[in-house]
Amino acid sequence: MNHSKLAIRTLGALGAAALTVTGLAATPAAAQTFVPCTTAALATAITNANTSGDTLALAPGCIYTLTTPLPDIQNTIVIKGDGATITRGPAAPAFRILTVDSTGNLDLRDAIIANGDATGDFGGGIRNDGTLTVRRSLIRDNHADFSGGIGGNTGSTTNVEHSLITANSALYNGGGLGNDGTMTIDKSTVVNNNALELGGGVANDGTLNISQSNVYDNSASGPAGAGGGIANFGAAGTTTLTRSKVTSNVATNAPGGVFNNGGSVTLDFTAVLANNPTNCFGSPTAVPGCVA
Template identity: 35%
Template sequence: MFMPRARSGRMAAVTATAMGVGLGLLGAAPSQAADTIAVRCAAESLQTAIDNAPADSTLKVSGHCVGPFTIDKNLTVVGVDSATLDGNHAGRTLTVTGPAVVKLSKVRIIGGRSTTGSGGGGILNAGATLTLTHCVVSENVSSSTGGGIRNEGTLTLDDTTVRHNTAATLGGGIDNVGASGRSLTVTDSRIHDNTATTINGGGLFNDGTASLTRTVVEHNSAVTGGGIRNTGSQGRLTLTKVKVRFNLASEQGGGLGVGVGATTRISDSKIHGNTAQGGPGSGGGIRNDGAVTLTRTTVVDNHPENCAPDIAGCVNTPLAATGAAKSSPHTPARPDGERV
């Protein structure tokens, strides 16, 4: 409301007092203060609690909550006694929209199914700042990208597990979308047993900025980049004290596939026991078509070789083909323009 300039401090005080009284008489409602709210599913609706909560509130959630759910404000959700957010296979479990700042702690995100082009079976972070701490993202499905999570904002995972998720195209566990201002940070977490069924990045597909620290990426599968696929001119991946192991690519990059234009820096890490089935040169540990720097990192016991082509610091000792690790006719990597 426009307030005319007062001629003196006393006149300003009188004017403000008069206006305050006038507003009181008109019954103007004060803004709601942040609160801590207990939500007991299924007796109470979590979405109703989200909608009614003042911004910056904390919801303490217990029980099995059936969604889908949407958060479009600053909010903290804390699970009590193994709280579960379940999409019930009726849609994406959770959509978070920007510019909200949202924190999830001690909750399971399960049962999501995304059938739209935007992807993100369990979670779609659409421009928000989202943090997951002590969470599990499990058993979600996307008909496009990001079976567990699709990130289009700022995403932080701390002591969080992303497992048993499936995407039809990119990022069985996580799809981190490249664009200015977007990033993924993963610390002390596990990304395992995820699948990208037709294209790339079983555990993680990254064409943006991603950093993993003290994290295990294992038992994931895809066409290229069974564990991780990092690609594109904006693909910037940093791995520190990370284990990439026992992942499978039906073509190239069993542990890690690095595409044209992408940069990957790996330090104090171990990449081992991964398999690429595209034949010699497919890079069981790492298939590199971009730039890879290894520092104090071991790449060992991968099939059909540890690195292809050669990477400084990576010693190739081909393994004999056995069981599921048997090579198939070599198939060239998919072109760099992988995101559709």
């Protein structure tokens, strides 16, 4: 799959003059700030938006190549990507792309987040300590010790909708995504991510809900690797999968599909199939309804 050519579907704004019904004019579009195609402009726009909140409209298709970290998100901010990419430059030091503070509420739409590197830390592409919604976006080629693509920290709320999480990696747990708070993954795909220990696709020790989504071709490849698709662990770990598929994931140790240790996993009209070396067998805590 050529992820660089992934089509990011965007929603066009309806101008006030575009539609007139007899005696009734269309509602004007909400105010927003256009961000020119420079990294300095993006950093300044986030800094300004942290004061009172804002909607930032990125330059369509722009590649914002970062050499230093962006300001943390500290207020309610919408970033409308319109197919733009925010990426760490290849020669830049290690840092993640976006950080949402505990006071922050980020709504990221139609964007590509790439090449973040939180080595020694959590959340390579995006770290969320507050509230994060990711819509119709591509999270790829990010790395961290934990939660390579997106990491939701304790007390956070993370929503991923209609998005692709791919080619991310973690030194330990959660190659694609990791969750210590509350996370929802809806109508999304988690594919070709890797962790050396637990949860090549997703690692959870909070509350995780996955619906109408595919988790496939992920791996947990280190000597202690297990749960190539999903790892759920800790007494607080609760994972519910609804109308989803966990297929063709691999791990060094059983199970390759869904690993559960101490928490609860519920499969609701969900298929866990063709994972290697097993689907769920070998988990310290059984996964009800999972075959082999």
